[in-house]
Amino acid sequence: MNDLSPAALPRVTYSNIKEDFSGVHAHFGGVIADVRARLLGQDRPNHIGGRDSLDGAPYEAPCPIDRRLSLGRFFAAGPAEVDAAVTAARAAGPDWRKSGWQRRIGLAYKAADLLEARKFEVAAACLLEVGKSRMEALGEVEEAIDLIRFYAAEMEANDGYGKPLARANPREETLDVMRPFGVFAVIAPFNFPVALSLGMSICALIAGNSVVFKPSPMAGLTGRLLSDCLIEAGLPDGVFNLVCGGSETGAALVAHPGIDGIAFTGSHAVGMAIMRGFGVGGAHAKPVLAEMGGKNPTYVGASADLDTAVSGVLRSAFGLQGQKCSASSVVFLHEALAEDFVARLAAAAEALVVGDPAERETFMGPLISEATFDRFAKSIAAASAAGARVLGGQVLSGGLYDHGRYVRPAIITGLPDDHALHRDELFMPFLTVKTFRDLGEAIARGNAVPYGLTAGVYTNEPTELEQFLDTAEAGVLYANRASGATTGAWPGIQTFCGWKGSGTGSKGGLGSWYLPQFMREQSHTIMR
């Protein structure tokens, strides 16, 4: 029996994996059932200029857990609806900009409080919408709440980023001020539909931009629920607009001349296309803040603690079915422990429960889409054809398995070193294994991909740790972590920055340098 109020239950994060969450489970189980009964299958309007709108092309989004269930009916915004949203955002912009950062962070804190009050409900929606496990879904909503508060606190701590500068003569007043760009488009992926959407949106808003937000077409329900928190917090009409839809809506948004900046999280190909077109294709450069894909390596040295390494790799390779840009997708094993490690990892992977994420014991839910399933099936076939050994990777059938795409995690050994499966981002529960004798040489092989998002190491040799920290080409490095080899970055604790093909800038999310990127600098010199 759990007699704690929901607010008194312990917080789930990505790294407190050993805590007792029995009270959380008892409460959350009831909320999931309630959300399934109450919140699915409804019309979910867009929100444009302070009003809900059913304009646009209606589409049903299926629940990936059971495709017979509809998450709801959404309305794909075409060029006319996108134009209405951008026009509303432009109209609301000047007052929002002038309202001052103190007022804006006040509203952000209010939105965080609203999300906190609804966290179980939003996490249940997230679980049902993208097939996240209970812990991943709850952790994500907590991450989103912390993101809002973290960025609001950063604005406060930096006094809005304005500061007086030196004076060339006593009659001169000089100021350095940071100002918003205008209207930001926020284009979010399905895999962290709450945290990534809110992280990007709240920075744009706190900085004084107005926003047109497009969630993934597979995540319109959480997109709407988080929008409700912002709207109900009291953002003025037009400051925050929600437009649902797929790539056509995204293209209309990116092509709209009224957009001044874009915050994007998604694939490398789309991010680079936005950079080339929107970013530098017009009369002047415009800001594109993009977090893109990853092919994140984990290195396991001869001195590593194997239990810790197996736990960390398992969680990062297969959590959320491997559909994270931070997922560990290639592991480099020292020859001396490779066989032992693979045997232990395969046994642990086989023991993972794959099924309905609403169930407490489930670690892996369904793949998000048919496209991901096709990629999985083709990759397994390609690995076998190349002479590799495939451990796991079975397609599951019978019962619920017939109504979604459920697969067992796959571990691939013996793939030729230069095979594309070691190099391409796959975004699915598919881990390739390489072996090494010398860590420096392994890191060079791990660096030899176009990406550079996260990397992990397991070693008890201080010189190896130093070598890893010095030479791994990625923005987020982890060592000896049981909760995740390459995943689980948290606001204010890790920063999240994509190097090379994984990002467009050198200043990532979750840290202090992200928010200022939503503003441009202006120098004021006034003679008195």
Ligand code: UN1
């Ligand atoms: C992603 O991996 O797609 O570090 C985003 C993590 C989370 C999510 C990152 N904060 O794993």
